[in-house]
Amino acid sequence: PAVRFTEKGLHNLVADERRRDYLASNYRGLIIRVARVRGQPRKTFRLRYFRDGAAKYVTLGDYPSPLTLRQAELLRAQCLAAVDAGGDPAALGADYWRKRLPPAAVPASTGPTVED
Numbered sequence: 001p002a003v004r005f006t007e008k009g010l011h012n013l014v015a016d017e018r019r020r021d022y023l024a025s026n027y028r029g030l031i032i033r034v035a036r037v038r039g040q041p042r043k044t045f046r047l048r049y050f051r052d053g054a055a056k057y058v059t060l061g062d063y064p065s066p067l068t069l070r071q072a073e074l075l076r077a078q079c080l081a082a083v084d085a086g087g088d089p090a091a092l093g094a095d096y097w098r099k100r101l102p103p104a105a106v107p108a109s110t111g112p113t114v115e116d
Helices: 007-012 070-083 096-097
Strands: 018-023 028-038 039-049 054-063
Touching: 007 018, 007 028, 039 070, 054 096, 070 096
Parallel strands: none
Antiparallel strands: 018 028, 028 039, 039 054
């Protein structure tokens, strides 16, 4: 179903036993997949775009960590710009896109991580 994406609305989505995709009515192509993975609720941002007449998808990341709605919207805009320029965002992968978030959109580190 199509729904208006807000931080509060996304936070309140509940995962049941069935995987559900919600299409944003306010962000073209942005989807949040709500599911239970190994018994735990999981929300994942995805982008649907069209290339050569076929629908394609790229996973952007999990909500709320590592991506907020604002960060997902920024990645969505970058991916769609790549599509408009003839590129294929799915071929580059989600890590490629997350590394291109503007510094102001990336949360401050809360300590060392595996990548540090």
